[in-house]
Amino acid sequence: MNLETxxxxxxxxxxxxxxxxxxxxxxxxxxxxxxxxxxxxxxxxLANIQIHLNKLEPAQDNLQKALKTDPExxxxxxxxxxxxxxxxxxxxxxxxxxxxxxxxxxxxNRFLYLSTRQAVxxxxxxxxxxxxxxxxxxxxxxxxxxxYYHRARxxxxxxxxxxxxxxxxxxxxxxxxxxxxxxxxxxxxxxxGEHEEGWKIYEQRLSMKTLSVKSPVEGLERxxxxxxxxxxxxxxxxxxxxxxxQFLRYALEAKKRGxxxxxxxxxxxxxxxxxxxxxxxxxVMMNGEKLSKKAYYQVSMMSLPHYFGTTVDNIPNKAPYxxxxxxxxxxxxxxxxxxxxLKIGIVWAGSKxxxxxxxxxxxxxxxxxxxxxxADFHCxxxxxxxxxxxxxxxxxxxxxxxxxxxxxxxxAGLIEQLDLIVTIDSSVAHLAGAMGKPTWVLINGFPDxxxxxxxxxxxxxxxxxxxxxxxxxxxxxTIEKVRSALEQL
Numbered sequence: 322m323n324l325e326t327x328x329x330x331x332x333x334x335x336x337x338x339x340x341x342x343x344x345x346x347x348x349x350x351x352x353x354x355x356x357x358x359x360x361x362x363x364x365x366x367l368a369n370i371q372i373h374l375n376k377l378e379p380a381q382d383n384l385q386k387a388l389k390t391d392p393e394x395x396x397x398x399x400x401x402x403x404x405x406x407x408x409x410x411x412x413x414x415x416x417x418x419x420x421x422x423x424x425x426x427x428x429x430n431r432f433l434y435l436s437t438r439q440a441v442x443x444x445x446x447x448x449x450x451x452x453x454x455x456x457x458x459x460x461x462x463x464x465x466x467x468x469y470y471h472r473a474r475x476x477x478x479x480x481x482x483x484x485x486x487x488x489x490x491x492x493x494x495x496x497x498x499x500x501x502x503x504x505x506x507x508x509x510x511x512x513x514g515e516h517e518e519g520w521k522i523y524e525q526r527l528s529m530k531t532l533s534v535k536s537p538v539e540g541l542e543r544x545x546x547x548x549x550x551x552x553x554x555x556x557x558x559x560x561x562x563x564x565x566x567q568f569l570r571y572a573l574e575a576k577k578r579g580x581x582x583x584x585x586x587x588x589x590x591x592x593x594x595x596x597x598x599x600x601x602x603x604x605v606m607m608n609g610e611k612l613s614k615k616a617y618y619q620v621s622m623m624s625l626p627h628y629f630g631t632t633v634d635n636i637p638n639k640a641p642y643x644x645x646x647x648x649x650x651x652x653x654x655x656x657x658x659x660x661x662x663l664k665i666g667i668v669w670a671g672s673k674x675x676x677x678x679x680x681x682x683x684x685x686x687x688x689x690x691x692x693x694x695x696a697d698f699h700c701x702x703x704x705x706x707x708x709x710x711x712x713x714x715x716x717x718x719x720x721x722x723x724x725x726x727x728x729x730x731x732x733a734g735l736i737e738q739l740d741l742i743v744t745i746d747s748s749v750a751h752l753a754g755a756m757g758k759p760t761w762v763l764i765n766g767f768p769d770x771x772x773x774x775x776x777x778x779x780x781x782x783x784x785x786x787x788x789x790x791x792x793x794x795x796x797x798x799t800i801e802k803v804r805s806a807l808e809q810l
Contacts (some may be wrong), residue, residue, distance in 0.1 A: 327353055331363065349591070361391035368400050370608045379755055380404055395425035402433065409673065411441045419547055428462055430668050436471050443679060445766075445794050466495035470502050477509065478767045480792065485509055490507035500529040511770035519770075520627035523699050527621070531600075536619045537585045537606065544618035546628035552617040553581040555606070559621040562590060562729070562748035566755050567771065567781060569594070571625035576601050581617055593729040596646045615769035622806030633773070633780050640783070641757030649734030657738040663696040663810065666720075666736060666753070670702060670709065680765045681746045685709045690804045691743065692716055701726070701742070701749050741810075743803060747770070761806070763799055766790040 323589065330353050337346035350367045353360060364387035367590040371380035383406060387397050402417035418434040435458060439451045455472040462468060467548055473488035486509060503525035510519035536557045544554055556572050558565045565586055576582050583604040586594055595605035620628070628638070646652075657664065670682040692698060698719045705713070705723050713719055726732055732752060736742060742753040742760040746769060753760040764772050764781070772787060779785035789808075791798050 327360070327363075328359065331366070334366065334634070338366075338370055343374055344608070346370055348693045359386060359390045361394055361397065364390075365394070365400055368404070372400065372404050377404060377407060377408070377423075379742055383612040385655055393424060395430060398424065399430055399433070399763040402437070406437065411437060419459075419665070428465070431458060432465065432468060436467070439471050439475055441679070442475075442478070443673070443794065445479070446793065448475050449792075450476050452479065456649075464495055466499060466502075469495070470499070470505065470708065471501075473509075475504055478794075480508065480767065482513060483744050498528075500525050505531060508770045512768065512772075512774060514633055514773060516626075516632045517630075520631060524624060527624075533727045537608075538616065538619065540618040541616055544620040544628070549618050551581055553583055553615065555616040555619040556582060556584050556622055556625070557619060558586040558590075559623045560772060562587065563746075563751040565590065565622050566748060568622045568625055569755070570636075570642055571622070571629055572598070573601055573642055574629060574637045575625070576603055589728045593643075593646070593733060597643050607795045636780055639781065641755065643706045643752070643755040645733040645737040645756070648732055649730045650737055653731070653734035653738050657720075660697050662686065662726070663741065664699060665694075665696045666690075666699050666701045666742040666744070666745050666749070668700070668702045668742075668749045670704070670706070671745060671747045672704065677765075680767075680794075681789040683800075684743060687710050687796055687800060691807065693720060694804065694807045696807070699735065699739060701732060701734075701744070701746070742756065754779065754785045757784050759784075760785045761798070761803060762787050763803065764789050766792065 331620055332348050334346040334353075337343070337349065347367065348368055350363055350370075353363050354367070357363065364383045368380040368383040368387070371377070371383065380400075384401050384404065385399055387394070388401075390395065392637050398417045398421040405411075405414035405417060414438045415434070418430065418437050421430045422434045434450065435454055438454070442448050442451050452472065452475045455468060455475060459465065459468050459472065469488040469492040473485040473492065475679070476482070476485035476488060486506070489502050489506045489509070492499060493506070496502070503522055507519050507521075507523035507525065510516075510522065513519075521621050536555065538555060541555060554575065556575070569584070572582055572584050572756075584594060584598060585606040588608060589604060595607070597685065598605050601636060610675045631637075633636075667688070669685055669688055671678050697806040700713065700719060700721045700723065703723050703726050707719060710721070713721055722735055726735070729752065732749065733756060736749070736753050736756060742749065742758055743763070744750045744753070744760065745763050746765070750760060750762045760782070762772075762785055766789070769790070770776070771781060777787050777789070779787055786803050786806075788799050790796065
């Protein structure tokens with residue numbers, strides 16, 4: 322295949338990819354590679370498409386081949402960065418983005434490097450350094466709206482909330498339809514306690530392409546707060562387990578107001594919620610199950626605070642609204658040995674798929690002063706790394722229950738047997754709070770909006786106490802506060 326034919330086929334592949342015809346584009350690129358198997362540009366573009374299609378192993382193979390042919394090609398390093406970002410290995414991605422910037426410091430490469438560096442930052446010094454780099458970038462590219470968006474997130478971590486708000490306004494002035502910026506602004510307003518405007522703006526998240534918000538039933542009209550008479554309203558899950566446990570209270574509120582309600586939620590929550598919501602006369606729709614009576618309207622769980630006009634002062638159902646099922650209470654009573662010591666549940670790490678997990682999770686080693694307290698500790702988290710499992714085996718008063726926790730019915734059963742829960746910001750914090758169990762939550766310096774600011778109680782759960790990171794974003798002072806509080810029990 323001569324060079325002219327290669328150029329034509331490559332152009333054809335680009336056109337196909339731009340039209341979303343990725344399979345046809347791959348076929349065209351593979352035709353070229355049959356004749357030019359080490360063509361770096363073709364291999365790199367093929368890898369780009371494969372990353373988009375989530376075919377990560379062949380993408381990595383093709384990038385490694387391309388790198389052998391052209392080791393100084395900035396685009397190859399850039400695509401390696403995208404590959405490891407897709408794998409959620411942000412530190413490795415950062416190294417590749419940095420190499421691409423060194424070879425070709427253009428606007429695109431620099432921005433991806435900066436936004437990734439922001440994503441992996443942990444300490445106050447990290448965020449100050451990233452802010453300085455964004456300052457320089459924005460001076461050079463003052464109309465780069467995403468740079469303002471990411472610097473706003475950095476300002477949030479530094480607790481400079483007015484500056485964060487200003488940067489989000491700049492982003493939206495340049496790109497008024499940026500759903501991510503609107504959503505970030507809403508979350509900032511909610512964090513600051515400005516709930517009326519915050520919940521209203523938060524509805525913009527529904528237009529985010531990256532947000533998986535999908536009703537299990539197609540063709541239902543969206544509910545926007547209007548009176549629906551006796552017609553059934555389907556409330557469906559959105560975002561994480563903790564979010565849905567927290568906002569489930571609005572399904573109960575809707576029922577109190579006379580609505581006919583059905584709830585659909587994620588599989589690990591379905592059985593637990595079915596047992597609980599039956600007490601309130603609310604249907605729970607299981608996977609593959611049809612609604613017992615046809616619903617006419619649907620709404621996301623996370624939209625309900627807006628339509629119920631929620632403020633800090635009128636949050637409904639703060640009293641326990643979830644409870645353990647009798648059979649799981651009996652099961653876990655048999656599992657937990659009798660003891661005169663305090664029985665404390667503990668969660669130190671969350672799901673690695675959460676973009677901010679490195680900021681909310683705490684290394685098990687760092688919790689030593691808590692675990693040295695004379696109590697029986699029970700780990701309530703489902704996912705435990707091999708490293709943590711080895712460490713935990715050496716802690717005599719810590720029991721791991723991950724293999725016995727099949728779903729949230731089991732988790733609730735375990736929580737019910739304990740005297741206190743000590744946890745990071747996790748679904749366990751919400752479940753324990755919704756059950757009315759005394760719960761201490763360790764919150765990072767720039768908290769999720771629901772934890773608000775400058776208070777050690779929780780607006781959403783009466784039984785929850787909050788322990789916050791200091792300005793330096795170091796966990797140890799927070800951990801020592803928890804230890805001191807334990808000694809006062």
